[in-house]
Amino acid sequence: MKRTTTFGNKNNSKKKYIWISASVVVIIAAAIGVFYYFNQSNFNLQTVEPAPVEDVNEQNANQEDTTKIEEDNIKPTDEAKTPNTEDQQAETEQPITNNGYIEGQQLPTEPTFVEGVLLANKKYPLPSTFAPGESEEARKAFEQMATDAKVSGFDLVAFSTYRSFEYQDTLYNNYVSRDGQDNADRYSARPGYSEHQTGLAFDIGEKGEEDLWLTEEFGETEAGKWLVENAHKYGFILRYPQGKEAITGYMYESWHFRYLGVDVATKVKESGVTLEEYLGVE
Ligand SMILES: [Zn+2]
Known part of the structure; x- marks a missing residue:
């Protein structure tokens, strides 16, 4: 029994050593695992992200295209157009006439x-x-x-x-x-x-x-x-x-x-x- 105990004691410290070692290995492995997990997550996030970024770029591109078309549509007539107040502000440097009207003209108080x-x-x-x-x-x-x-x-x-x-x-x-x-x-x-x-x-x-x-x-x-x-x-x-x-x-x-x-x-x-x-x- 004693021997066994001694042996057991010896065995116990060996076991303790193995346990500690194993624990350290597990902890390190876990730490590595966690590290990689988070890295992976980040990586995943980064790899996922380009897709929406592309979409956004595409959307931007589309928006730019649309704006261009709108501008193209507006441009030729823009100069000849007498505008609402918004346009007037944008065209203050062109106060001549628009579609025959005098830009910014106020209605008179008496008829002519x-x-x-x-x-x-x-x-x-x-x-x-x-x-x-x-x-x-x-x-x-x-x-x-x-x-x-x-x-x-x-x-x-x-x-x-x-x-x-x-x-x-x-x-x-x-x-x-x-x-x-x-x-x-x-x-x-x-x-x-x-x-x-x-x-x-x-x-x-x-x-x-x-x-x-x-x-x-x-x-x-x-x-x-x-x-x-x-x-x-x-x-x-x-x-x-x-x-x-x-x-x-x-x-x-x-x-x-x-x-x-x-x-x-x-x-x-x-x-x-x-x-x-x-x-x-x-
Ligand atoms: Zn009429």
Whole structure:
């Protein structure tokens, strides 16, 4: 027993030594394991990371591409565009004109009369408070013209006459949302700049030919031609003739007539020029 014990003791210290050694080895192994584990994790994280980085780069690249396309789309028209306040800030170094409008122009407090003619165009706006309603004189003249046109076989109708500042504001902004500002500026006036706010502009078409209202084709019809030839006798002129966009600021509008009174309308008609040229305010 003693021997055994001695042996056992000896054996025990040997065992203890082995245990300690084994423990140290295990601890070192574990430490190495943990070290590698974390290294591996880091490594994994690093290897995983490039993928999203690539994605991000790709996204950036895509974004750059998109931006470029947008810029390309905007650039050509940008110079000719009169901008909302955001764009105005970006384009302060270009204060000339935009789509015929004078950059940064404020609406006046009084309307402009030139030789007794009330002017409303892209350079001569009206006060926002100017609200005369439809001119009774112009309406009377139109009714006379419509009566006489009927004899010639045309049933004329004035489908848009007086428009308030507020109405024009809504109308113009709807057009801008639909077609963009550059396009809208060619056929619709900005609020304060519409001749319809004078109460003297009549958009004319033929009853039963509604599909030709607001179209160039109306000018090709007998009714359209009759109007161009005869409207001045009632005090109206075709206000935005073909090929005069640079002067009037508007594309050809076969339907838009302006009441000037018979005297002035006849003089303008006979001069063969636009109202702006006639008044010397181009
Ligand atoms: Zn009109």
